[in-house]
Structure formats: structure tokens, C-alpha cells
Amino acid sequence: MNRQSILVVEDDIDIAETICDYLQQENFNATYESNGLLAEKRMLAEQPSLVLLDVMLPGKDGLSICRDVRPFYNGYILMFTAKEDDIDQIVGLEVGADDYLIKPVKPRLILAKIKSFLRRSIPTQDQAPTQLIQFGALSIDSLNRRVTLDNIHIHLTSAEFDLLEILAKNAGQILSRTEISIKLFGKEFDGLERGIDNRISQLRKKLLDNDQVSPRFKTVRNKGYVLAPGAW
Template sequence: MTKSILIVEDDKEMAELTSMLFESEGYRCAICSDGDKAIEMVQALNPELVLLDLMLPGKSGLQICKEIRAFYTGAVLVLTGQDNEISEVALLKAGADDYVLKPLKPHVLIARVESIFRRLTPIEQTSAEHLVISGLHIYPTKRTVQLASGEALNLTTAEFDILLLLAQSAGTAVSRDECSRVSRGIESDAYDRSIDMRISGLRKKLSNTPIGDSIIVTVRNKGYMLSKS
């Protein structure tokens, strides 16, 4: 089935070129050039991925990302010219799954989107139909997580990927590199804070549930572990 992408970009020429690029790869695209209308379009179209420019008229990409995460569980890939740690931290806190720096290199952009979609595609032979770990009910095929009460835990794409990885290795430490490969399709480096921020986001969401955030343990010099209970 053809996957859909909503391109939120105010530069009309850039948006059209990006749309043509993805359509040539077999994707279905829609374009939004106004930050104030972007949230309505995400609700109406519910695309598999939102390609979101950071600098927009009206609401900024950061504001849009925060607001759509209240209801949108698909992937968000941000386009940004701000190559600094503060920008990365802000994007991850807002719920972005990944980001690509401008000026865009078409092959890099396509590769990053394909990596996201590969992670969204369930691998039946390695994913159990239903995992129950530490009070969490994890459904790999549906990509949903529920508490024992039946309440859904609203996670971003990357947060779900990391939680599933930790659950599949519960009781054993998982390295930051493994988490990075699962959530971004690339290995981390000594300056990469993205995994730490995603773990922090997971812990924050778990802290607001009866389960609590202590089930995710930092293992010094090794990575992270989901404790069994």
C-alpha cells in the first residue's frame, strides 16, 4: 500500500520539488505551506509521516510538533538549519522522531524516510504478537502500548521502537548504539544526545502512570535496561 507523506514547507518551490522527489519513489504526497493550517491537515489526512519544516509562517514547526503529538502517532521528520544541541533537544522533547539538516541532500532525505518506514513495518518473525513486561502490554504489530487498566500509553514512533527493544531484552542491558540503530537507523556517537532524550521522554510518560519510571534503569558504561517485575 502506498505510504503517504504530508510536507509542511512554506517555500513552495522547495515543497513541490520535495513532493516530486518522493512521488518518483512511489510515495503519495500532500503539501501544506501555512503553519496555522498544518494541524488541521494532519488531523484530516493522518499521513504515515509528516515532513515538517522548522521555520514557518504562523505556528513554528516546533509548536506544530508539540500540538500534533496529542493525537498523532505517526512519524515526524523535521527539516532544520539549526545544527546545535539545544535545537536537537527541543525537537526531541517536542516529539520529533528524527531531523535532517538543510540544505537538503535528496539521497540523504530519501534514505532517512525509508529508514523510518522500515522501522514502522512489523517484522513478524522477530516480534511477538503481545508482550507483557513490567505491567506494560506491548503490541508490536499494532505498535501500541497499554497499561493493565487498558489505558493507552501515547508514545512517539522512536519511543515505541526503543521501548519494544528494551522489552524484548528485558533484564539485559541494551547499548546506546543499539537504541540509536532502532530509533534512527544510524549509530550514535559520543555527542549524540538523542537516545538520552528519548529515554527521558519515556521515563516522563511512565512517571505519570502507576508503573512509574524506575522500570527503565541506566546501566553504567553499558546502556539501558527494562527491569522485570
């Protein structure tokens, strides 16, 4: 089995090497980059499975990197933030980060987060050769993690695909933010998390959800979200 690749973007070399050594012991292909501009180039060229991205970096800051690469990078992005910088956590999620880790953080927590995200992209043995979810013109290929609308491939980030798949598998049912948060992040919704709302917004844009009368993604006030199976 090929080792999944992790890129650690951190300007503190001691921290970066410690994380990489720990992940390599867990059979990940982990490397690091300390310069923001070089890290951005590597993310786009190498397309690692997951990136651990610090906010404060020489060359280019992590938030700007996340914003600029998100349309072209398919993997997961976990941001490193300082405990007191709530604004970095919010902005990070808004520009496309999948989750964040508050410094200082223990390597085993980093590992748990990484495994939680990456296991979603690995097909299980009991999956059928093809696993398609289809509603009208919308087709979701769970095995190959590919989405088409009117036979046109729609580029989604890994996190956007995860959310769409969750809603599609529960089409017609209202899913609360807590239910979605548990499925996506393995934790309950804290009332402040903007990541789910931001991903819904991106899905609406990419999947042309602009019909006010019959929306494809419905927001049910004080309850949650629902994918409307008949709106495609």
C-alpha cells in the same frame, strides 16, 4: 498495497514541490503545506505516516507545531534545520521530533531517512498473527503497535513505541546509547544526541515508572539503559 502518506511542511514552494515529486516517483502519497497553522490542522486530521517539518514557517513555527501535536499525532516527524542552528536540533528532539535533516539536503537522503523510519511500522511476512511481549501488567502488541498497562491503553508516539519494543526485546540486558541509536536511527550515538534520553523520560512518565527502589527503566551510569522485566 496502499501508498504511505507523507506531508511536507515547507514554505519554499519550489523545495516542497521538488521533494513531493521525488517521493511520488517512489510511490509515496506526498503532498505539501506551506503555512504552519494549516499544516498543524492537517497533521491532526489526516494523520500522515510521516511529516517533514521545517522550523521557519509562516503562521506557526515548526518547533511549536511539533510540541503541540505530539500528544495527538501518531506518526514520525523529521525536522528540517539549518546547519548552524544546533539549538533547533536539540529543541526539536526535546519537543518530540524523531530525527532531523540539515538543509540543504538531497532528495535521496530524505528518501533513505523516510524508508528507515517507515519500515519499522510495517509487519514482516514471517510475523505471527499476534506478537505479544508481556511483563506483568505490561503488554506490548508488536503487530498492532499497541501498548497496555493494567489493561489500560497507553498512547505512545511511533518513536516511543520503537524504543520500548527494543528495550523489551532485550529485557534485563543493558543497551548502550550507541546500540539503541543504531537500532533506532541507523547511526552511532554521537555523544550529543538527546532524542534517546528524551524518549526514555516520556516512557517513564507514560508507563508510571515512579518507584525509586525498583525502577522499570534503569539508567546504568556510563553504560546505558535496561528494562527491568520483574518491575511490572
